[in-house]
Amino acid sequence: MNTKTTVAIVGLGKIGEVIATNLAKGNQPVILASRDLEKATSLATKIGSLATAKPIAEAIREADVIIPALYFNLLQEFFKTYAQELAGKIIVDVSNPIAPDGNGGFKKIIGERESSGQILSQLIPKSAKLVKAFGTLGAGSLASAAFNQPERKVLFYASDNTNSHQLIEELITSSGFEPFHIGGIDQSIRIEVFGDLHEFGRLGRTVTREEVKAALAHA
Ligand SMILES: NC(=O)c1ccc[n+]([C@@H]2O[C@H](COP(=O)([O-])OP(=O)(O)OC[C@H]3O[C@@H](n4cnc5c(N)ncnc54)[C@H](OP(=O)(O)O)[C@@H]3O)[C@@H](O)[C@H]2O)c1
Secondary structure (H helix, E strand, O other): OOOOOOOEEEEOOOOHHHHHHHHHHOOOEEEEEEEOOOHHHHHHHHOOOOHHHHHHHHHHHHOOOEEEOOOOHHHHHHHHHHHHHHHOOOOEEOOOOEEEOOOOOOEEOHHHHHHOOHHHHHOOOOOOEEEEEOOOOHHHHHHHHOOOOOOOEEEEEEEEOHHHHHHHHHHHOOOOOEEEEEOOHHHHHHOOOOOOOOOOOOOOOOOOOOHHHHHHHHH
16 A cells, blocks of 8 residues: 555444454554544554544545545535545545334435435535445454455445545555445445445345356346
8 A cells, every 4th residue: 555645534433443443454554533532542542553543624634535434414514514624535435324214124314226425426525536435344244354365355346536446446455355346436326235236235245356246247
C-alpha cells in the first residue's frame, strides 16, 4: 500500500472496528475518529502503533480516504457537517439501508429498487467521490474471513470513478481480501443487504474469485 495514502474511519462501532483492525493487520496505517475521542484512543491502543486517534474534523482533513461507518440515515447530516473537510476526498460507503422489522429480521428503509450507494452519491460534498465497499459482509465474516488461506475471499466494490479504483483495491487487499469490481454506483444495490451478491442476500456466504465467476456465469 502506498504509505502516503491516509485512511480515516469515522464511527467505531461493530463494522468500523473490524475494518480498522483488518487494515492495521495488513500494515496500513489508520486514523480512528469517534464522537468520543477516548473511545478512539482506547481502540487505537488495542490495535497498535499503526492506529492513531484524532477528532473527527482533523481526521477527515488529514485523510485521503474516509470510511464513515455510520447508519445510512445519519450520513446526509455527516456530509453536511463535514462538507468542507470532505471536499475532494474519496468516501467509502459501507452502509446498508435497513432497520429492524420488529420480527427479529430486517427490512429495507428505502425503495425496493433504490440503493444507499446511489442515493448517497447524489448527496456527497462537491468534488468528493463515493465508492461502495466494505459493507458486503457482516462484521463477523469481515473479521473471520480476512487473510483467508490458501485463497483470499472477495470483497466486492462499486464505483464510477476509475481514478480511485487502484487505491480502493489496495485497501481491500491490505484488509486481507481479493478486490472484485462489479461496476458503477448503479450496481450498488447488488452488494447491499438483500442484494444478490451480499452475504445477507442470494449469495449468502463468503466466496473466492473462482466461485464468483461460477456464480455470475449461472446468474
Ligand atoms: N454490523 C454489521 O455486520 C455491518 C455489516 C456491513 C455494513 N454495516 C453498516 O455499517 C454501518 C454501521 O453499522 P454497525 O453495525 O457498525 O453499527 P454500530 O455498531 O451501532 O456502530 C455505529 C457507530 O456509529 C456511530 N454513531 C451512532 N449514532 C450516531 C450519531 N447519532 N451520530 C454520529 N455517530 C453515531 C457510533 O460511533 P462512535 O460512538 O464511535 O461515534 C457507533 O459506534 C451501518 O450503515 C451498517 O448498515 C454493518
